[in-house]
Amino acid sequence: MNTTVEKVDGTVSAPVRPPRLDPASLLPEREPFQVLGTAKAADIDIELMRTLYWDVVRGRRYNLQATALAKQGRLAVYPSTTGQEACEVAAARALSPQDWLFPTYRDTLAAIVRGVDPVEALAVMRGDWHHGYDPYAHRVAPLATPLATQLPHAVGLARAARLKGEDTVALALVGDGGTSEGDFYEAVNFAAVLQAPVVFLVQNNRFAISVPLAKQSAALALADKAVGFGLPGRLVDGNDVVAVHQVLTEAVERARHGGGPTLVEAMTYRIDPHTNSDDDSRYRDPSEVDRWREHDPVLVLERSLRGLGVLDDSDIEGAARSADDFAADLRKRHEHQPNPDPMTLFSHVFAKKTPQLSEQEAMVRAELHAQAEGDSQL
Amino acid sequence: MNTTVEKVDGTVSAPVRPPRLDPASLLPEREPFQVLGTAKAADIDIELMRTLYWDVVRGRRYNLQATALAKQGRLAVYPSTTGQEACEVAAARALSPQDWLFPTYRDTLAAIVRGVDPVEALAVMRGDWHHGYDPYAHRVAPLATPLATQLPHAVGLARAARLKGEDTVALALVGDGGTSEGDFYEAVNFAAVLQAPVVFLVQNNRFAISVPLAKQSAALALADKAVGFGLPGRLVDGNDVVAVHQVLTEAVERARHGGGPTLVEAMTYRIDPHTNSDDDSRYRDPSEVDRWREHDPVLVLERSLRGLGVLDDSDIEGAARSADDFAADLRKRHEHQPNPDPMTLFSHVFAKKTPQLSEQEAMVRAELHAQAEGDSQL
């Protein structure tokens, strides 16, 4: 502003800041980025496309299996990602081993694609403990239930990596509903100010439980939020796994090389109810779901890859068989999980048990003894 | 997206949403809007300009007086708006009687211009009670200390007005630092989704206590945040009272007539330390303050109005004299404030005192009696 405004009366203008850059350059594309079904698909590495295909097929099978377990009461709850497999798979596959993934409660699939054992990923849903896998083994943070609260964690982890000289990137997932929480904005702002190597992926599945996007935000696109923090926004077709993978990979590598954070919005749709115990007939028209089924991320990919000559019937069968094996293994091992030990309740509250916790532990132990004796006398 | 992307393989595109509008239309101007010193000044109503002049002169005098009282220990603390009088005055003057103002701790001046008695406005700074004026008398909410927390209140009040069929608008003030708090974003989002008649004015005075803007935000302008919520952003020279008044008046009337909320960023500068007890030599170069003094909102206006022939020496003298009288009155009445009654501590915790509070009140009353008796025996 110092020099740009013509002052007719000769007064001095304020030293506000240098003429500002064009914020429009940070706005996302007007229409979601797509690869499948466009000419760009021909340039994609075939091996990558095959990997993504196997992943989404297995992902779909996983969603069906986990939903079945929940309906049978063998999981306390399961929030499915049916219809969102492209986002889940692409998120996991865009990362290198040194990177971190920060999932929400819905993103067990992304964790599994990254290498987490599905039985361990489902521990929280099973209800034997709050969390099942070693976060450091595959660099996957615990599934976050309080919405958007994991986003500042991702920023801090990425920041620490920078301070330690590591080239780690953190990819944090959040839903459309989660973008309404203050934590989302605070985290994006911290990432931008600190130039932390973080990528935020908003899976806009158009619902937060029953609340549709229009009641969540009046923005023309959620990715439009990026410009307000001085970072680039990207908009991508969330049912096009290749497009999501490409956008995320670009953002991750940009972050890795000091380019700072990116906010990506993937436009997708939650095909299943919020969880197995949700009744979505109360808030949406089944015909809307049907329309989206036509854009099913698995089908879209299958058709495109067939068209490109990358997939044939035997590939498709092979993927399906392997997915079935995966589900059968999950089912079997899930059934044989040991019951949790009540003593665990006291072991990890603090590094060292307080005297008070030891007293309470003794009480529970005594109760268990008494119960065991009672049982053995029957 | 349904129809816009050319699909080469004949797959169906997702029914994501209609082709989106150009978000760039919601971005603020590239350079802060100005009136003074530009050709636009000639079109402004002369009476308005004179009113604004008297206000800023009185405002400056008020800041000097209150700072002096704080330095003398007659206020517990005073956060001055020296250098920001244009924003304070314009905010108050852009509102109609049926509107509400939501100030921060720093905005006693805006409250006063709106009609609040300065002695009552300063009650919280004096320390005899948390809040001094009747919020309903002039429709000025209590000064908010926890940053950004008053913003959702403004949204709720405006929303309620709409529900009740009133044409009230709420104007909420916040600082550059306050925009980092989650409450800021949540409030802007609620306002946009509810299309509540609210105007948010960010007084970007370039510091949050010691933290400069660059450590607060990487945005090219704070007003760029608006687009992420689907509402328009405006950028204005915060030291140009006429420009701020014009931008706010437009935004207020837009809100009043159902156009929804606006986010306005006024670029200004905090000339004084954060409060009288702050030591700004620790974090900024005095030469930066000096540069801004050249763009002093009172001087800028005075010079412009002189140039336009709206002000002469006797006007200037008259305004100064009236400001002195104002300050003298404040000083005098401030000194004669009665000490607060300790019984007040119990009167307003609940509508009806709980038995427990009555017990505690009795204790304090007994202590006061004992003390009074002790005193009278001396």
Next chain:
Amino acid sequence: MAQVLNAALRDALQEDPSVHIMGEDVGALGGVFRITDGLAAEFGSDRCADTPLAEAAILGTAVGMAMNGLRPVVEMQFDSFAYPAFEQLVSHVARMRNRTKGRIQLPITIRIPYGGGIGAVEHHSDSSEAYYMHTPGLHVVCPATHADAYGLLRASISSNDPVIFLEPKRLYWSKAQWSPESIPEVDPIGTAAVRRHGTSATLITYGPSLPVCMEAAAEAIKEGWQLEVLDLRSLVPFDDETVSAAVRRTGRAVVVHESAGFAGPGAEIAARITERCFHHLEAPILRVTGLDIPYPPPMLENHHLPSVDRILDAVARLQWEPGTSDGETC
């Protein structure tokens, strides 16, 4: 209890046009527990409004609505999802009347599905009442019966002060005879109720632990104990008179609640009874509470929650033989 709460909300909406319900999923869905079922359809989406997903703004917006003459009834989806609104609650909701010398009053009811015992995963079973009890300016109530669910909710909505209304999740599905006729005449906020008379000792409880205490009292007869059961209903204001009178009658008491014991509600209850009835006490007041651990996963929650056995154990430790001070740990 869910239908009763629903009826109370419906009647409040019906009788007072200033009542406005708001929260996440309270509209078409009727809330995840269906407490607002049908209300948006009946009263319109302005009177029963889905909000964006941000608890601080939900409560903050309610503050502004209350400043402008409305009577917001806010639903927080689960206990721990009220934490984002903690600053609004403590720094504004609880103090607004006081800081403005009564000029602004905030008749806001904050409904919180509360407590555990329903097999929910982490973050869905917290008991947060101690935080609210310790915050001057808030009323805190918790129904355990259907009549109180109705009566306390109506009283909360009518109150000109903010009320934290804790809805015991595991009583949502309790089915008991209830009709609006059984509404208590008196304002139930601030009054405790004796649910069972007894002479041996007093169980003091509220909300989800009341049924457990009633069961314990029934069991205790086998041991020869006639237990009095006191339902506090209102934690703030606290009904010292009724509680002290009960404990004075029996001379022995056990406080029972789900939330963690340390610095929990039972601490205040035990301390204040002891202050007031010291020489009537035959034994220290004992507490049976949740453990001092983060709320456990579903498969272990039974070890955390007060049980009939733990209550009876505590009663047994109330020094029934004269001069049995050896049980003390100091």
Next chain:
Amino acid sequence: MAQVLNAALRDALQEDPSVHIMGEDVGALGGVFRITDGLAAEFGSDRCADTPLAEAAILGTAVGMAMNGLRPVVEMQFDSFAYPAFEQLVSHVARMRNRTKGRIQLPITIRIPYGGGIGAVEHHSDSSEAYYMHTPGLHVVCPATHADAYGLLRASISSNDPVIFLEPKRLYWSKAQWSPESIPEVDPIGTAAVRRHGTSATLITYGPSLPVCMEAAAEAIKEGWQLEVLDLRSLVPFDDETVSAAVRRTGRAVVVHESAGFAGPGAEIAARITERCFHHLEAPILRVTGLDIPYPPPMLENHHLPSVDRILDAVARLQWEPGTSDGETC
């Protein structure tokens, strides 16, 4: 005490490169209370970093840093400005170790300028320890002496668990003889200290109320009372052994703290002592605490804070004559 805290931070930064200070204005300004004075200059703005103004994100970012091997020391500018971070604190910081079975530990120190008595305007004088005490998974400590300011802060930073470190604002400017040599040998987290021996009754306190209790004890001599004064130092873990032993010795006790009494720290302290020492007690344990009101404005705060007179009054009510049960209110 301010300089001592500054020294502790400096030494921690010096000795352990994983220690990182962060918060609002902790850099060039050195914090509004100057506790971090000079540290950014000495260790660089990465080790002592000004953050954007958002407490939830400050704490949330610290969580991520701790997950990645750093040892964050977070400053919250005032007690009540920590409330925006309440969800991060309760739902993550306090539980992360537990939910991950110890795989993720969060060695985070949260420094909070704490309490009143400095003539600050509203929202600047809260005492929030009860909220933290009631949250399983947090350690809560509060120094009252210079040696403890140093020792407890170093111990907190070294702890592999999150610690709420409450800094009594009105002791910031206290000047007392102190040199690093006087650091206690033992880990002070979890241990109380007897500050004055006495036989008549025990005053139990911590932080800003310790000097008031010491003064009361000095005054009490005129009345013929030899008061023991116990400084808890650590509220979680709680040193039952030392506290019970002291109360057992004297048979009478008064708990003193600034925060509101109802459901406050004193409730837990009184309740647990009574549970453990009932038959050693000659009188109920009394509490002298802040009133159950929002923290008052500067000109009235002296009516809120525990005073020497109130403490002596409470001591006088400890039923010194045998059989004086008439003082009871029930």
